[in-house]
Amino acid sequence: MSSSIVSSANWAPRLDSSTPRRRRSICTRQKLSGASWTIRRRIACSCSAPPRKGGDGRSALESPTSSLSENLGVGKEVNEESEVLIECRDVHKSFGDKQILKGVSFKIRHGEAVGIIGPSGTGKSTILKVMAGLLAPDKGKVLICGKQRHGLVSDEEISGLRIGLVFQSAALFDSLTVRENVGFQLYENSHMSEGQISKLVTKNLEAVGLRGVEDRMPSELSGGMKKRVALARSIIFDETKEVIEPEVLLYDEPTAGLDPIASTVVEDLIRSVHNTGQDALGQMAKIASYIVVTHQHSTIRRAVDRLLFLYEGKIVWEGMTDEFNTTANPIVRQFASGSLDGPIRY
Numbered sequence: 001m002s003s004s005i006v007s008s009a010n011w012a013p014r015l016d017s018s019t020p021r022r023r024r025s026i027c028t029r030q031k032l033s034g035a036s037w038t039i040r041r042r043i044a045c046s047c048s049a050p051p052r053k054g055g056d057g058r059s060a061l062e063s064p065t066s067s068l069s070e071n072l073g074v075g076k077e078v079n080e081e082s083e084v085l086i087e088c089r090d091v092h093k094s095f096g097d098k099q100i101l102k103g104v105s106f107k108i109r110h111g112e113a114v115g116i117i118g119p120s121g122t123g124k125s126t127i128l129k130v131m132a133g134l135l136a137p138d139k140g141k142v143l144i145c146g147k148q149r150h151g152l153v154s155d156e157e158i159s160g161l162r163i164g165l166v167f168q169s170a171a172l173f174d175s176l177t178v179r180e181n182v183g184f185q186l187y188e189n190s191h192m193s194e195g196q197i198s199k200l201v202t203k204n205l206e207a208v209g210l211r212g213v214e215d216r217m218p219s220e221l222s223g224g225m226k227k228r229v230a231l232a233r234s235i236i237f238d239e240t241k242e243v244i245e246p247e248v249l250l251y252d253e254p255t256a257g258l259d260p261i262a263s264t265v266v267e268d269l270i271r272s273v274h275n276t277g278q279d280a281l282g283q284m285a286k287i288a289s290y291i292v293v294t295h296q297h298s299t300i301r302r303a304v305d306r307l308l309f310l311y312e313g314k315i316v317w318e319g320m321t322d323e324f325n326t327t328a329n330p331i332v333r334q335f336a337s338g339s340l341d342g343p344i345r346y
């Protein structure tokens with residue numbers, strides 16, 4: 001069991017003597033472009049994921065007409081005894097004199113699909129960044145498989161649990177092709193050949209329903225395609241490694257700005273890469289658990305099983321998705337109905 005915790009807080013393309021020439025050119029091009037990128041963190045922890053299961057369970061709210069959904073295993077089997085992968089314990093975070101998180105506590109267990117909802121500006125993205133290690137809490141703890149993370153540490157190849165954050169904006173490198181974007185981690189950090197990476201990129205793009213876009217630039221993609229490319233980038237992993245690390249994926253508003261059908265596609269993709277199920281190619285995926293920050297009702301219904309409601313810096317309600325519309329909690333009722341009357345004031 002590894003005791004080290006390694007991540008990539010200020011991760012950026014590295015240029016060193018071990019970086020192959022082709023890879024250096026990718027890094028250099030992007031450095032010059034000054035674009036933002038998705039930050040991925042690798043966290044070595046002492047947990048080991050339970051064996052992968054096929055499972056035929058699905059959310060009670062899944063559409064019975066969705067053939068993809070029918071194949072997806074979801075959180076039915078998750079219970080109190082499932083292993084806790086991430087725990088936020090009394091997390092506080094302020095920006096200047098503005099207190100955003102005021103004692104947030106919750107656990108994410110292996111196999112869970114959890115949604116974080118709540119009014120705008122209440123700190124949903126902030127808690128994702130704290131979990132991903134991009135922000136340090138002012139007070140309280142984030143435990144990864146029971147181990148407290150201390151600050152932001154360097155990015156190294158490690159084994160354990162990986163935590164990936166998929167930004168709302170997709171955050172693709174604008175000067176790199178789709179192939180280079182999706183394969184970026186592998187070009188940078190693996191020993192795979194170009195040909196191997198290229199094949200894997202194509203396979204992962206197919207898994208998110210994209211074909212023949214490898215040579216396009218991000219500017220040539222629609223918003224929905226960009227989100228799917230970001231999804232492909234978040235699920236790709238080095239298949240030549242003997243040990244495949246389980247991963248918790250954190251999605252920040254993955255369906256924001258998409259039309260209803262494109263949203264459904266992304267919601268089902270998020271489900272399909274969960275490791276209790278299969279990806280769109282029918283292969284077992286490796287995502288241990290995932291968390292989705294969302295405002296979209298369809299995403300709440302289709303993509304997650306359990307909800308955490310964040311309001312005024314605290315989790316004020318937790319429940320299963322089918323309880324979202326029936327709970328008597330006045331804050332949740334107002335939010336679910338979109339009413340102007342109630343405890344939430346704008």
Ligand SMILES: Nc1ncnc2c1ncn2[C@@H]1O[C@H](COP(=O)(O)OP(=O)(O)OP(=O)(O)O)[C@@H](O)[C@H]1O
Nearest residue numbers: 095096100118119120121122123124125126127293
């Ligand atoms: N780096 C930062 N510096 C200063 N203030 C910040 C920073 N990040 C977030 N904030 C502020 O913290 C508050 C919470 O932001 P956050 O993005 O977490 O909210 P949210 O619940 O995700 O909102 P939305 O639903 O609108 O996306 C906002 O008032 C925001 O302006």
